[in-house]
Amino acid sequence: MADELRSTVRKVGTVIEESAGRMADNTKAAAEGLANQAADVVQDNYGKTVDTAKDGVEAAKDAAVAGHDFLRKFMEDNPHTTTALALGIGVLIGVAATRRT
Secondary structure: OHHHHHHHHHHHHHHHHHHHHHHHHHHHHHHHHHHHHHHHHHHHHHHHHHHHHHHHHHHHHHHHHHHHHHHHHHHHHOHHHHHHHHHHHHHHHHHHHHOOO
């Protein structure tokens, strides 16, 4: 009877040990799955951020080119006005540079 009890206890212990091992494996697999999902989300967001930054740079470049083209056309169409503006800006800088407090 004592041998049967020991055998039963060992069987129960083995079953519990196997169940705990499976639970640990399942927990590890679940954690790895969550880590992979998080990595995928980070990669997707990084890609979106890079694309948005590229779009922003392209928009800034287009705006700078448009401003340059506008000023160039204005200076070509209005040379006297451009000269007067340049002279006025030069005088203001000269006054500011030599001004005494």
